[in-house]
Structure formats: structure tokens, C-alpha cells
Amino acid sequence: MIRSNEGIDIPTSLAEWCDPSRMALVVYDMQVGICRQVPGAADIVERTGIVLEAARSAGMRVAFTRHLSLPLKWMGATQLRTAMAWQRRDSPDTVEPWFLRDAEATQIVPELAPRTDEAVFDKLTMSAFDSTSLSFSLRDCGVRAVALAGIAMEIGIEPTVRQATDNGFVAVVIEDACGFGNREASDRSMATLRFLGEAVITDVAGFCGALGGR
Numbered sequence: 001m002i003r004s005n006e007g008i009d010i011p012t013s014l015a016e017w018c019d020p021s022r023m024a025l026v027v028y029d030m031q032v033g034i035c036r037q038v039p040g041a042a043d044i045v046e047r048t049g050i051v052l053e054a055a056r057s058a059g060m061r062v063a064f065t066r067h068l069s070l071p072l073k074w075m076g077a078t079q080l081r082t083a084m085a086w087q088r089r090d091s092p093d094t095v096e097p098w099f100l101r102d103a104e105a106t107q108i109v110p111e112l113a114p115r116t117d118e119a120v121f122d123k124l125t126m127s128a129f130d131s132t133s134l135s136f137s138l139r140d141c142g143v144r145a146v147a148l149a150g151i152a153m154e155i156g157i158e159p160t161v162r163q164a165t166d167n168g169f170v171a172v173v174i175e176d177a178c179g180f181g182n183r184e185a186s187d188r189s190m191a192t193l194r195f196l197g198e199a200v201i202t203d204v205a206g207f208c209g210a211l212g213g214r
Contacts, residue, residue, distance in 0.1 A: 014202055017145045017172060018210040024061040024143045026128060027052065028150030028157055028178075030112050031066055033098055033105025037181065038151050044179035045111050047204050048149045051177050052112060054208040061141065063119040064108055065128045067156070069097035079124065127159040135167045145170040147207060149177035154185035158193065165198045172200040174207050 002010050011017045027048060035041035055062055070079065072095070080092040089095055099106045101122075114120055121132040129135050138146065146169055148157055157178050164171040173193060180186030193199045202210070 011145075011170075013210075014172070014200060014206060015210040017170060017200060018058075018060075018147070018207070020055075020058050020060040022143065023145040023147060023172070024063055024138060024141075025051065025055040025147045025149070026134075026160070027062065027064045027108075027112060028128060028148055028160065029065055029067050029152070030109050030150050031099070031105065032107050032109055033103070034067070034151055035109055036105075038179050039181075041151060041179055044149075044151055044177060045109055047174075047177040049111055050204055051147070051149050051174055051207055054211045055147070056115075058211045060211070061119075061143065062114070063121060063134065063137075064112075064114050065132070065134075065150075065156075066106055066108065066120060066122050067099055068101060068106065068122045068124055069099040070124065071100065072097060126156040127163045128156070129160060129163040129167055135169075138169065143169075145172060147172040147174055149174045151179035151181075152186070153178045153180045154182055154189045158189035161193055161199050162196070170200065171198070172202060172207070174204060175201055176203045177207075 001016055002012055017023055030048060035045065080095055083095040084092060087095060108114055119137065121128065121134050123132050125131050146164055148160060148171060150157065161171040161173060194201065
């Protein structure tokens with residue numbers, strides 16, 4: 001830990017950031033319908049499960065995000081364009097809302113089921129900080145950092161990490177617990193995060209070790 005002349009304490013190690021009073025774990029979009037689409041999702045479920053158990057054992061706050069689709073009547077131009085791209089449709093009239101609120105596809109995979117004392121934030125956007133109360137909830141609890149695991153790096157985790165910084169939080173990326181749909185796009189996302197230097201990059205072993213060493 002280093003302290004500025006103005007009395008601002010800045011953690012300098014992963015273990016210092018992983019203080020449960022300072023950090024929350026965010027499990028990003030580990031939903032049934034998303035994991036079905038991503039090759040290697042079973043490995044990410046397993047690694048995220050290890051991270052989740054370590055965070056729970058340490059008494060760390062845990063949050064889950066879920067990507068939602070609105071009913072067609074509430075899907076505007078942006079939502080329809082995104083759905084057309086994802087579903088490879090040429091007409092908005094052929095779009096199907098994949099992640100309606102109560103659909104099986106929208107639920108968190110059972111291996112990672114949220115506990116009653118864990119938060120679930122539903123979103124329409126890619127960043128977990130946009131149009132959710134995540135930022136308010138973290139600040140309200142005095143949390144300054146978030147660790148991230150889930151799917152998918154190139155779709156939503158990178159913008160979440162970058163917006164974490166814009167909202168005054170430090171993001172810790174647990175790289176081998178972050179899945180992807182496209183390897184090249186995921187590699188570009190990680191290269192960008194490393195270039196910017198704002199996020200802390202670690203792996204499952206490093207994260208669990210930092211918690212275990214407390």
C-alpha cells in the first residue's frame with residue numbers, strides 16, 4: 001500500500017485489492033442460453049465455480065449479471081439491430097427475443113446458482129455498469145474494486161472493465177475464467193486492457209491465492 005501526500009491509500013498488490021471489504025466478485029452473464037453458444041463454456045463454468053467458492057469462503061460480496069431481451073413491442077432500433085447481427089437475420093420482423101425475463105436461457109447455469117445473499121443485476125447493455133444499479137450498490141457498500149469472471153470477454157467483459165475505471169473502480173480480470181466466442185477478438189480485448197494498464201490481470205490461481213493468503 002502506498003499513500004499520496006493527500007492521504008489517498010492505493011493498494012499495490014493483488015492481495016491488498018482482494019480485501020473483501022474493498023472488492024466484490026462480478027460473475028458476468030453465465031446464463032444457460034449463453035453458455036450453450038460458447039465453445040469451451042464448461043471449462044469456464046468450472047473455473048468460475050472455483051473463483052466463486054473462494055470469494056464466498058472469504059466473505060466477499062458476489063454479484064451476477066444477466067443479459068435480458070425485452071418483448072418485441074419494447075425492442076427499439078438499437079436492440080433490433082443488435083439482435084439481427086447476433087441472430088444473423090436480414091429483417092427485424094424475424095428477430096426472436098432470446099433472453100426474456102423468465103426464459104430458461106436467461107437463468108444462471110445451475111452450477112453457479114446465486115445464493116439468497118448475492119445480488120443479480122439484469123441489463124440490456126454490454127457493460128454491467130450501464131443502465132444497472134451496480135455502481136450505486138458498490139459505492140453504497142464502500143467497495144472500490146471488482147473482480148470479473150464469466151462470458152464473454154470480447155462482448156461485455158472488456159466494456160465492463162473499461163467502464164469500471166470510468167466509474168472510479170479498479171477492475172481485476174481473472175483471465176482464464178473469462179470465456180469468449182471468438183479467440184481473435186478476445187485476444188484483441190485483452191491486448192487493449194493490457195495496453196491501457198488500468199486493470200489488474202490475474203488468473204484463477206492468482207486470485208484464489210490472494211484470497212487464501214489473507
